Amino acid sequence: MLEILLDATVRAGTPILFATLGAIINERAGIINLGIEGLMLIGALAGFAATQASGSLLIGVLAAFVAALLAGSIHAFITVPLRGNQIVSGLALTMFGIGITALFGRSMVGLTISGFERVAIPGLSQLPIIGKAFFNQDLLIYFSFLLVVAIGFFFYRTRWGLALRTVGENPAAADTCGVPVTLARFLAVTIGSGIVGIGGAYLSLATTPMWIENMTAGRGWIAVALVIFASWSSYRALAGAYLFGGITAMQLRFQAMGTTVSVHILQMMPYFFTILVLVISTIRLQKGSSQQPENLGQPYDREDRK
Amino acid sequence: MKLVTEKRPMTSRLFRFSAPIVSILVALFVAGFLLLAAGVNPAQAYLEMLQESLGSTYGLSETLVKTTPLIFASLGVSLAFRMQLWNIGAEGQIYMGACGATAVALFSGIESHFLMITAMFLAAFLFGGLWAGVAGVLRARWQVNEVIVTLLMNYIAILGVDYLIYGPWKDPKGFNFPLTAQFSEAARLTEFFDTRFHSGFFLALFCALIMYLFMERTVWGYEIKVIGNNPKAARYAGMRTGLAIFFVLFLSGAIAGIAGFSEVAGLQHRLQHGISPGYGYTAIIIAWLAKRSAIGVVIVSFLMGVLLVGGDSLQLSWQLPVAFVYAFQGLILFFLLASDFFVHNRLKLVRGEHHA
Numbered sequence: 001m002l003e004i005l006l007d008a009t010v011r012a013g014t015p016i017l018f019a020t021l022g023a024i025i026n027e028r029a030g031i032i033n034l035g036i037e038g039l040m041l042i043g044a045l046a047g048f049a050a051t052q053a054s055g056s057l058l059i060g061v062l063a064a065f066v067a068a069l070l071a072g073s074i075h076a077f078i079t080v081p082l083r084g085n086q087i088v089s090g091l092a093l094t095m096f097g098i099g100i101t102a103l104f105g106r107s108m109v110g111l112t113i114s115g116f117e118r119v120a121i122p123g124l125s126q127l128p129i130i131g132k133a134f135f136n137q138d139l140l141i142y143f144s145f146l147l148v149v150a151i152g153f154f155f156y157r158t159r160w161g162l163a164l165r166t167v168g169e170n171p172a173a174a175d176t177c178g179v180p181v182t183l184a185r186f187l188a189v190t191i192g193s194g195i196v197g198i199g200g201a202y203l204s205l206a207t208t209p210m211w212i213e214n215m216t217a218g219r220g221w222i223a224v225a226l227v228i229f230a231s232w233s234s235y236r237a238l239a240g241a242y243l244f245g246g247i248t249a250m251q252l253r254f255q256a257m258g259t260t261v262s263v264h265i266l267q268m269m270p271y272f273f274t275i276l277v278l279v280i281s282t283i284r285l286q287k288g289s290s291q292q293p294e295n296l297g298q299p300y301d302r303e304d305r306k
Numbered sequence: 307m308k309l310v311t312e313k314r315p316m317t318s319r320l321f322r323f324s325a326p327i328v329s330i331l332v333a334l335f336v337a338g339f340l341l342l343a344a345g346v347n348p349a350q351a352y353l354e355m356l357q358e359s360l361g362s363t364y365g366l367s368e369t370l371v372k373t374t375p376l377i378f379a380s381l382g383v384s385l386a387f388r389m390q391l392w393n394i395g396a397e398g399q400i401y402m403g404a405c406g407a408t409a410v411a412l413f414s415g416i417e418s419h420f421l422m423i424t425a426m427f428l429a430a431f432l433f434g435g436l437w438a439g440v441a442g443v444l445r446a447r448w449q450v451n452e453v454i455v456t457l458l459m460n461y462i463a464i465l466g467v468d469y470l471i472y473g474p475w476k477d478p479k480g481f482n483f484p485l486t487a488q489f490s491e492a493a494r495l496t497e498f499f500d501t502r503f504h505s506g507f508f509l510a511l512f513c514a515l516i517m518y519l520f521m522e523r524t525v526w527g528y529e530i531k532v533i534g535n536n537p538k539a540a541r542y543a544g545m546r547t548g549l550a551i552f553f554v555l556f557l558s559g560a561i562a563g564i565a566g567f568s569e570v571a572g573l574q575h576r577l578q579h580g581i582s583p584g585y586g587y588t589a590i591i592i593a594w595l596a597k598r599s600a601i602g603v604v605i606v607s608f609l610m611g612v613l614l615v616g617g618d619s620l621q622l623s624w625q626l627p628v629a630f631v632y633a634f635q636g637l638i639l640f641f642l643l644a645s646d647f648f649v650h651n652r653l654k655l656v657r658g659e660h661h662a
C-alpha cells in the first residue's frame with residue numbers, strides 16, 4: 001500500500017518537478033515567468049505530436065523542449081531587451097499556450113502512442129519501500145533526478161552559475177564585472193522554458209499517453225507557487241513537487257476507494273494545499289534571510305545604472 | 307554602423323493612443339497565419355466574425371450580452387491595477403458571485419422583484435469580495451503573492467460550484483443534469499427586444515460611471531492612486547497601506563462578483579457548469595489595454611465581446627476550439643507590450659564606435 005502510494009507520488013510529482021526547475025532557472029536570472037502553464041501545454045502537445053509522427057519518444061521530448069524554448073523566447077524578448085512588464089507578458093504566454101495548443105491539438109485528439117515504460121535499475125529497485133517508487137520508473141524520471149543535481153551543481157559550484165545568480169541579485173554589479181546581462185537573462189528564460197516544456201511532455205508521454213485539451217489543469221501555477229516554497233533551490237523543488245505528487249496520489253486513491261466525499265472537494269485539495277504552503281513559506285521567508293533573488297521582476301537598463 | 311535604442315525625450319499622445327489599436331491589428335495579422343496553418347481561410351474567418359457579431363440585431367445583442375460580464379470583471383481587475391495589485395482571480399470571483407446570487411434566488415423565498423434582485427446583487431458583491439479578500443488579507447498581512455493566490459482560488463471556486471450543482475443544489479427535477487432549479491420570475495433581470503440582451507448591461511455602464519467618479523473625485527480614489535504610485539510616500543503621509551490593500555482587493559473581487567450576479571439573474575436563470583467561459587482572464591487583458599481608464603474598459607470590453615461572439619461562430623462553422631480566442635488575446639498582449647517599448651524608446655542607426 002505504501003509502496004503503491006509512493007510510486008504514484010513520484011509519477012504525479014514529476015511534471016511539476018520539471019516545471020518548477022524551469023521556473024527556478026528563470027527567476028534565478030531575475031525574470032518572473034507566469035507563462036509556465038502555457039509552456040507546459042506547448043511541451044505536452046509538441047511532445048505528443050512529434051512522438052506520434054516519428055515513433056520515437058526521444059524525439060518527442062526534444063520537440064517539447066524546443067517548442068517550449070521557442071515560445072519562452074517571446075517572453076524573453078519582451079521582458080529582457082524590451083524591458084516589458086513581466087507579469088503581463090507571462091500571463092499572455094499562458095493564454096497564448098492554452099489557445100494555440102487547443103487550435104493545433106484538434107487533430108491529435110483520440111490518437112494514441114506507446115508512452116514511456118518502466119526500466120528497473122538492477123539492485124536499487126529491490127530496496128524495500130523506496131526501491132519501486134524511485135528506481136523502477138521511466139527514463140524521464142531518472143532524467144529529472146539528474147537535472148535536480150545538475151542545476152544545484154551549476155548554481156553553486158560553477159563560475160557560470162554564480163554569474164547567473166548575480167544577474168538576478170544585482171545585474172548592475174554583474175554588468176560591471178563583464179557578465180553579459182541581457183544574454184544571460186535571455187538564455188535563462190529560454191532554457192528554463194524548455195525544461196518546463198519537458199514537464200508538460202511527461203503528462204502526454206508518460207502519465208497518460210495521449211493529448212487532451214488543457215491537460216495541465218493548473219499544474220503550471222502550482223509550480224510557480226512551489227518556486228517560493230523551494231526557496232529557489234532545485235533540491236527543495238524536488239521535495240515540494242513530491243509533496244504535491246503525494247497529495248494528488250492520495251486524492252486519487254480516495255476516489256478509487258469510493259469514499260463518500262465529493263470528487264470535486266477532493267480535486268480542490270492540491271490547489272488548497274498549494275496556497276497553504278505558499279503562505280507558510282512566504283512567512284518563513286520573511287523571518288529568515290531571504291533567498292529570493294534581489295532583483296526579481298526588475299528590468300535591467302544599463303542607462304539607469306547608479 | 308550599429309543599431310541602438312535610445313529613450314525618447316517625450317512621448318507623443320498620438321503614439322500612446324494608437325499603440326493599442328496597432329497592437330490589435332498586428333495581432334489579427336499574425337493570428338491570420340495561425341488560422342491558415344490550422345486550415346482556415348483567415349480573411350473569410352475575420353469577415354464572418356464581424357458579420358456574426360455586428361452584422362445583425364441578434365449578433366449585436368449577443369455581443370452586448372458578452373460585453374456585460376466583461377465590463378464588470380475588467381472594472382474589478384483594473385481597480386486592483388491602480389494600486390499595483392494583480393487580481394488574476396476575477397474568474398473565480400465571478401463564480402463565487404454567481405454562487406451568492408443563486409443562494410439568495412433559490413433559498414431566500416423573497417417575493418418582491420426589487421427586494422430579490424437587490425439581495426442577489428448584495429450577495430454576489432459580498433461573495434466575490436470575500437473571495438478576493440482572502441488574497442487581500444494574505445497580501446496585506448504577510449506579503450503573500452496575490453497573483454498566485456487569486457489564480458489558484460479560481461480552480462477552487464470552479465470546483466466549489468461544481469460540487470454544489472452536482473450535489474446539494476442539483477435540481478431534483480433536472481433529469482440528473484448538473485444544474486440548479488430555474489429561478490423564479492422575481493429573480494430575473496429584464497430582457498429586451500426578444501433577445502438575450504438584459505438590463506445587466508446598463509448596470510455595467512452605471513458601474514463604470516461610479517468607478518470613474520470614485521477614482522477621480524473621491525479622497526479614497528486619490529489615496530489608491532498615491533499608494534499605487536509610491537507606497538513609501540503614502541505611508542509617510544499617514545495612509546494605511548495594509549488596510550487599503552485589503553479594501554481594494556475586496557472591492558476588486560466584489561465588482562467581478564457582480565458579473566456572476568448579472569450572468570445568473572440576467573442570462574442563465576440558474577447556476578450551471580461553465581457560467582463563465584474565461585471572462586475573468588479576458589478581463590485582465592481588457593484592464594491592461596484600457597490603461598486604467600473606466601471608459602476605456604467599456605470600449606475595450608465591447609471589442610472583446612466582438613471577438614468572443616466571432617470566435618463562437620468560428621467554432622460552429624470551422625469546428626475551431628473556443629480556446630483559440632485565448633491565443634489571439636495572448637498575441638494582442640505580446641504586441642502591446644512590445645509597442646510600449648517603442649512608445650518610450652526609438653531605434654537609431656549610429657556610425658562608428660561611440661554609442662550609448
